[in-house]
Amino acid sequence: MSDFLIHVASIACIYGMLALSLNLQMGFTGLVNFGLIALFGCGIYGAALAHVMGWPLIAGLAAALVMAGLLGLFFARLGRRLSSDYWGIATLSIAEVIRITVMNESWTGGAQGISGLTLLFGDLRPWDGLARLGLFALALFATYLLCEKLVRSRFGLAMKLMREEPQLARALGHDINGIRARVMLISAAIAAVAGVLYAHYLTFVGPDQLVSADTFLIWSMVIVGGIANNRGVVVGAVLMQFAMAFVPFAKDLLGLPTDFVAAARLILVGGGILLFLLLKPQGLLPERVGAGK
Amino acid sequence: MSGTAETLLEVRNLSRHFGAHQVLGDVSFDLRRGEILGLLGPNGSGKSTVLNIVSGFLAANGGSIGLNGRPIVNAGPENVTAAGLVRTFQLPSMPRRMTVREVVQAGDATTATLASATRPLRFDNEVDELIAAFNLGPVAGLPASSLSGGQKKLLSVAVALRCRPRILCLDEPTAGVHPNLRAEMVRILRRYNAEGVAMLVVEHDMLFIRDLCHRCVVLDRGEIIADCAPASLEDNPRVVEAYLGKAVEKGKLAS
Structure with a gap:
């Protein structure tokens, strides 16, 4: 059981980083990104590419950051011409195009994916699980600090002004294309790091890890935890991840068929989003207005 | 009307059409240093289009603007804005999740760089001076959207x-504002004008225009x-006919 808890907590840390990344975009800058999973995908496939080429882990991280940075800039570039709702649809479509391409190309391992990546701290057995959890928790904490620094600065005020009154922001001389590009680069880097850690934890990379349902899982974490509250979205990530992990136990307890697990997870995500948007749209920990002194 | 050393903003032969509809024909005017210039005209005369083009929100089909x-x-x-011309909007919409103080601080785009994230957020003294x-x-600590229309x-x-503009463009600054607040607005704008800020004011309130502006340009079609x-x-028959209305007799505005 403790191994299981360590596993769930490890995954929660990685999803916490993704929730922080989405929060920077959607929560603070108003960038409604439905293609976040593709940025994460750059991370996992960066790691896989390095594995196939026989490069060290650090080269995989570099490849992941470069790919995610380019994709993030491409997303940002599209945002110049599209209003936020159309941009959201465009990001979702691009993420799907990338997933389908990855599934059908041979150099990505196709539908079988790529396996055999090095397990982080694999030689520390039996303490490797804890060591990984420690590393992931550290990465999550560092990401949290970075996000807090960003949003509690003058740049953060510009992000918030752009989120709510883009026309006013432009009139006051803010370069909203520049802000969008910077925010996309930073959040793409966070998602890429999360992806590399994830790939070297599961030791397997495949197109199933790029499904858009996972983007919406991250959305649910942000909405449940509290849009534009960094602490809130980490809480949301932990709650949602644990809820996901305990669905199989509920199935056993109630004696339900195996199909129940996947369906119940989708219901948890959709239901969580719907319930909070209707009843508590500010989430468990609401944004603190005027917290910056 | 040729540009001189006194000219701060030089608008020449500005034209703009929306489809077949010509909104601006051939508009030229100057704004001189330290001047408050009123831009008047009936609805649909092209005032807002001039303001939108001058402030960079709308492209012109022809003509030039020199700052x-x-x-x-x-x-x-x-x-x-970076060149020194900033505008306000007729219906100022303000953020819901930022305080008044944060919005005023965010008015300074030049220091809102990524590097600012390495330092704790500090508000400039100028923010509190402006708020005062x-x-x-x-209301400085309240969400900006919660202010009344006049306060916004x-x-x-x-x-x-x-x-810190050299030219402030105001789009109907007193529409829907209580007369007391209007007098306050005149007082504040005069003060900043005395400090060297030139202004271009689109306004329908003739009393406000008479109190504030040094000169007026009237647009019609x-x-x-x-x-x-x-x-x-009111001595100009074309202005009376197109804008002030025939009922306005000479001397009536002064009363």
């Missing part, structure tokens, strides 16, 4: 001044029909 001798036509609003000058002290107008002018002191507007 201090530098061309700014079609430069985009952020570049126009516009009597927004009691004051806030939008305060935020615009935060950009995309053409300039008058360029004179506010006091002589």
Whole structure:
């Protein structure tokens, strides 16, 4: 059981980083990104590419950051011409195009994916699980600090002004294309790091890890935890991840068929989003207005 | 009307059409240093279009705009603001999840760089000075969207001044504002004008125009029909016919 808890907590840390990344975009800058999973995908496939080429882990991280940075800039570039709702649809479509391409190309391992990546701290057995959890928790904490620094600065005020009154922001001389590009680069880097850690934890990379349902899982974490509250979205990530992990136990307890697990997870995500948007749209920990002194 | 050393903003032969509809024909005017210029005209005469083009929010089909001798036509609003011209909006919409103080601080785009994230957020002294000058002290910690319509107008002018503009363009600064607040607005704008901020004011309130403006340009159907002191507007038969209305007799505005 403790191994299981360590596993769930490890995954929660990685999803916490993704929730922080989405929060920077959607929560603070108003960038409604439905293609976040593709940025994460750059991370996992960066790691896989390095594995196939026989490069060290650090080269995989570099490849992941470069790919995610380019994709993030491409997303940002599209945002110049599209209003936020159309941009959201465009990001979702691009993420799907990338997933389908990855599934059908041979150099990505196709539908079988790529396996055999090095397990982080694999030689520390039996303490490797804890060591990984420690590393992931550290990465999550560092990401949290970075996000807090960003949003509690003058740049953060510009992000918030752009989120709510883009026309006013432009009139006051803010370069909203520049802000969008910077925010996309930073959040793409966070998602890429999360992806590399994830790939070297599961030791397997495949197109199933790029499904858009996972983007919406991250959305649910942000909405449940509290849009534009960094602490809130980490809480949301932990709650949602644990809820996901305990669905199989509920199935056993109630004696339900195996199909129940996947369906119940989708219901948890959709239901969580719907319930909070209707009843508590500010989430468990609401944004603190005027917290910056 | 040729540009001189006194000219700060030089608008020449501006034209704009929306489809087949010609909104601006051939508009030329100057704004001199330290001047407050009123831009008047009936609804649909092209005032807002002029303001949108001058502030970089709308492209012109023809013509040129020089700010201090530098061309700014079609430069985009952020570049126009960086060059020293900033505008307000007729219906100032303010953020729901930012305080008044944060909005005024965010008015300074030049220091809102990524590097600012390495330092804790500090508000400039100028923020509190502006908040005090516009009597927004009691509401400084409230969400900006919670202000009344009149207070939002004051806030939008305060935020615009935060950009330290050479030219402030105001789009109907007193529409829907209580007369007491209007007098307050005149007092505040005069003060900043005395400090060297030139202004271009789109407004329908003739009393406000007479109190504030040094000169007026009147637009009608995309053409300039008058360029004179506010006091002589009612002597101009074209202005009376197109804008003030035939019922306005000479001397009536003064009362």
